Amino acid sequence: MNNILEITELRKTFKGFTLEDISFRLERGYIMGFIGPNGAGKSTTIRLIMNLINRDGGDIKIFGLDNIKFEREVKQRIGFVYDENYYYEELTLLEIKRFIAPFYRQWDDRAFMQYLHRFDLAPKKRVKELSKGMKMKFSLALALSHHPELIIMDEPTSGLDPVFRNEVLEILADIIQDETRGILFSTHITSDLDKIADYVTFINQGRIVFSEAKDSLLDSYALVKGGRELLDRDTRKEFVGIRENQFGFEALTRNATHTRSIFGDRVLVERATLEDIMLYTVRGNTSA
Amino acid sequence: MLSLIYKDIILQKKMFLFALGYAVFLFFVFRSPEFVNGVYVMGAFAIAYLFVLTSVAWDDKNKSEIILNSLPIKREDIVKAKYLFVLVAAALGVAIMGGTGLILKGFGLTIHAGYLGWPDALASLTSVAFLSAIYLPLYYRFGSIYMKIINVVIFMLVFFLPSFILGYVREHPDQELVAHTVRILATTPEWLLVLTIIALVFSLMAGSMLIAIRVYRKKEL
Numbered sequence: 001m002n003n004i005l006e007i008t009e010l011r012k013t014f015k016g017f018t019l020e021d022i023s024f025r026l027e028r029g030y031i032m033g034f035i036g037p038n039g040a041g042k043s044t045t046i047r048l049i050m051n052l053i054n055r056d057g058g059d060i061k062i063f064g065l066d067n068i069k070f071e072r073e074v075k076q077r078i079g080f081v082y083d084e085n086y087y088y089e090e091l092t093l094l095e096i097k098r099f100i101a102p103f104y105r106q107w108d109d110r111a112f113m114q115y116l117h118r119f120d121l122a123p124k125k126r127v128k129e130l131s132k133g134m135k136m137k138f139s140l141a142l143a144l145s146h147h148p149e150l151i152i153m154d155e156p157t158s159g160l161d162p163v164f165r166n167e168v169l170e171i172l173a174d175i176i177q178d179e180t181r182g183i184l185f186s187t188h189i190t191s192d193l194d195k196i197a198d199y200v201t202f203i204n205q206g207r208i209v210f211s212e213a214k215d216s217l218l219d220s221y222a223l224v225k226g227g228r229e230l231l232d233r234d235t236r237k238e239f240v241g242i243r244e245n246q247f248g249f250e251a252l253t254r255n256a257t258h259t260r261s262i263f264g265d266r267v268l269v270e271r272a273t274l275e276d277i278m279l280y281t282v283r284g285n286t287s288a
Numbered sequence: 289m290l291s292l293i294y295k296d297i298i299l300q301k302k303m304f305l306f307a308l309g310y311a312v313f314l315f316f317v318f319r320s321p322e323f324v325n326g327v328y329v330m331g332a333f334a335i336a337y338l339f340v341l342t343s344v345a346w347d348d349k350n351k352s353e354i355i356l357n358s359l360p361i362k363r364e365d366i367v368k369a370k371y372l373f374v375l376v377a378a379a380l381g382v383a384i385m386g387g388t389g390l391i392l393k394g395f396g397l398t399i400h401a402g403y404l405g406w407p408d409a410l411a412s413l414t415s416v417a418f419l420s421a422i423y424l425p426l427y428y429r430f431g432s433i434y435m436k437i438i439n440v441v442i443f444m445l446v447f448f449l450p451s452f453i454l455g456y457v458r459e460h461p462d463q464e465l466v467a468h469t470v471r472i473l474a475t476t477p478e479w480l481l482v483l484t485i486i487a488l489v490f491s492l493m494a495g496s497m498l499i500a501i502r503v504y505r506k507k508e509l
Binding site for chain 2: 078086087089
C-alpha cells in the first residue's frame with residue numbers, strides 16, 4: 001500500500017456546516033491540490049488531519065497509521081504550513097527554531113539555515129518584522145527542515161504576490177522530485193495547481209465533488225459554446241453548469257467526448273481550466 | 289516538554305525588565321518598617337503570576353496553540369509544561385526579588401528589609417501555585433480573552449475572601465465549626481500548619497492539572 005494519506009468517510013458537524021463523509025487518498029510521490037471556494041471545508045479537513053479538532057466519524061490514516069492513535073509518530077513525519085502566521089510574533093526566527101527543533105528526531109539545522117539563506121530571511125529578525133510572504137517562507141523553512149514525508153499546506157499562497165507564489169511552487173516541485181514524499185496543498189487559486197498538481201480534490205459545501213488525476217480531469221471536462229437554440233430539457237442535462245446570455249450559452253461538461261457526439265460541429269468545445277470547473281460547479285446555472 | 293518551558297521563558301524578555309523595575313519600585317514604596325517583612329513575598333508572587341499570565345496570553349494571542357498542537361507532542365504534555373512553568377515562574381519571581389533586595393542592601397539603599405529567606409520563597413511559591421491552580425483550567429476552557437473578566441473575579445476572591453472569613457470568625461467566635469477550627473490552629477505546631485498548607489496547595493495544583501488536561505484534550509482549535 002503506497003498511500004501516504006487516506007481519508008475515509010470523514011465527518012464533522014459544526015453549527016451551520018457539515019463535512020459530509022468525505023473520502024480521498026494521496027499516494028507517495030504526488031502533489032494533490034485541494035480546491036474549493038471559501039467555507040467549502042478545506043481548512044476543516046486539514047484541521048481534522050492535524051487533529052486540531054475532533055472528528056465525529058470516519059478514518060484518517062497517514063503512512064497507514066491512525067492520525068489520533070499514532071499522533072506523535074505521524075506528526076514526526078509531517079511538515080505543516082498554515083494560511084496565517086501562528087508563530088510567536090515577539091520571538092526571532094532563531095529563537096523559534098531553537099524551540100521547534102528539539103521536537104523532531106530528524107531535524108536538520110544545516111537545511112534550516114540553507115532555507116533561511118535561500119529565502120533571504122535574517123535569523124535575528126523577529127517574526128513580527130516580516131512581511132506576509134516572508135512569514136510564509138519562514139513557515140515553509142520550518143516545515144521542511146525535518147525532512148517530512150507528508151507536507152500539508154493550507155492556502156499557503158493566498159495573499160502572496162505572483163513572484164512569491166511562483167517561488168513557493170518551484171520549491172514544492174523540487175521537493176516532490178524525491179518520490180517518497182507527498183504534498184497536500186489547499187488553495188482557491190487554481191492556477192497554482194495547473195502548474196504543479198498531479199491530483200485534484202474538489203470540495204464544495206462539505207462534499208467531495210471529485211478527487212482525480214489532474215490530466216484525466218482536464219481531458220474529460222470541457223467548455224462548450226453554442227447557440228441557445230441547442231439547449232432543451234435533455235441537452236441541459238449534459239452540463240454541470242450553464243451560463244446563458246442573449247448571444248448564446250457557455251457551459252461545462254463532465255464528459256467532453258459524449259458532448260461532442262451529441263452536438264457535433266454545432267458547438268465549440270474548448271479545454272476547461274480548473275478555475276472553469278470550480279466556477280461552474282459552484283455556481284451551477286446562471287443567465288444574464 | 290523542556291522546549292515548551294524554554295519558549296515560555298524567552299517570551300518573557302520584556303517582562304524581565306519590567307519585573308526588575310517593579311522589584312525596585314516595591315522596595316521603595318514598602319520601605320517603612322511595618323511593610324518590609326511582606327515585600328519579598330508580595331513582590332515574588334506578583335512577578336511570578338505576571339509571568340504566568342504573560343505566557344498564556346502569548347499562546348493565545350496569535351492562536352499559537354495551533355502550532356503547539358501541530359508538533360509531535362501530546363496535548364497533555366502541553367498542559368503539564370505550563371504547570372511546570374508556574375514553578376519556574378515562581379523561582380524566577382523569588383530570584384528577582386531576592387537578587388534586587390541583595391543589591392539594594394549592598395548599596396545601602398534599603399534600611400529595614402532583611403534578606404530573602406526560605407519562608408518567603410515558600411510562601412511565594414505556594415501563593416502562585418494556588419492562584420494558577422484556579423486560573424489555568426479556566427484558561428484552557430475559555431481562552432485568555434474571557435480570562436480578563438475571570439481574573440478580576442479571582443483577584444477579588446483572593447483579596448476579599450480572607451478578610452471575609454476573618455470577619456466571620458471574629459463575629460461568631462462561639463459557632464461550633466469556628467471554635468473547633470480555632471482550637472486546632474492554636475494547638476497545632478506552626479511547622480505542621482505550614483506543611484499542611486503546602487501539601488494542600490500542591491494537591492490542589494495536581495487536581496487542577498488533571499482537570500486542565502481533560503478540558504484541553506477536548507478543545508477544538
